Amino acid sequence: MRIVQITDAHLHADPLARSRTGVPLKQFKAVVEAAQAEHPDIVLVTGDVSQDETPASYTHAAEALRAFPCPWFWLPGNHDHVGLMEAEHPLLDEVDLDDWRMLLLNTQVPGQPHGELGPKRLAALAERLETDIRPTLIAMHHPPVEVGARWLDAIGLEDREAFWQVLSAYRQVKLIVFGHAHQAFAQTQALGVGMSEGQAKVYGCPATADQFLPGADDFALDEASRPGYRVLELKGEQWQTWVERVDL
Secondary structure (H helix, E strand, C coil), X not given: CEEEEECCCCECCCCCCCCCCCCHHHHHHHHHHHHHCCCCCEEEECCCCECCXXXXXXXXXXXXXXXXXXXXXXXXXXXXXXXXXXHHCCCCCEEEECCEEEEECCCECCCCCCECCHHXXXXXXXXXXXXXXXXXXXXXXXXXXXXXXXXHHCCCECCHHHHHHHHCXXXXXXXXXXXXXXXXXXXXXXXXXXXXXXXXXXEEXXXXXXXXXXXXXXXXXXXXXXXXXXXXEEECXXXXXXXXXXXX
């Protein structure tokens, strides 16, 4: 099972609109074209599809994503309009991956840059994890860990401690992928303590739009990096993952 993760397109209704370092739609299409060569079984888009929350921005994204000859799924980021996304393409909360399952979490707090699951979503997550012991991939927009950039960590998943407390009882959670950080990232997170301790791998992904400078205290762009995507290869209970960058 091969999954391609694409994230943070920040598209506008105007296809020629510019971001700080380029044209988001042009870059999004370039990433989609390059990722087709990976022959994915699933494409996952982890939020901030739109910058201006317009119907046209989601239509641009969907038209490009339909070039993949495989199913694709998306979830909202802090810049997205959930109703407009769902009108263009369904928002699912779970995808069957044969030996694995993928849970898609909505961490959006409307009108705010940070993310939060809250007690109801956390309780629902625990209930879902109770029902299936297959290896589990969790996808979300906001980082559930600190990524090492002070300004980004201030607008990550606000209730991340509660999130990890829920996961501590479920060793089947193997992988967590997120967007929002506009950079490649990898970290191992312990699940539980003592003899029963498990581990989850946590991965961030380059944006298709502007890249953020790793380790920055204040907002800064990484103008030396290129747009990219992440590939996840699931084989039994094992996996491999890597990031590909795209020339423009």
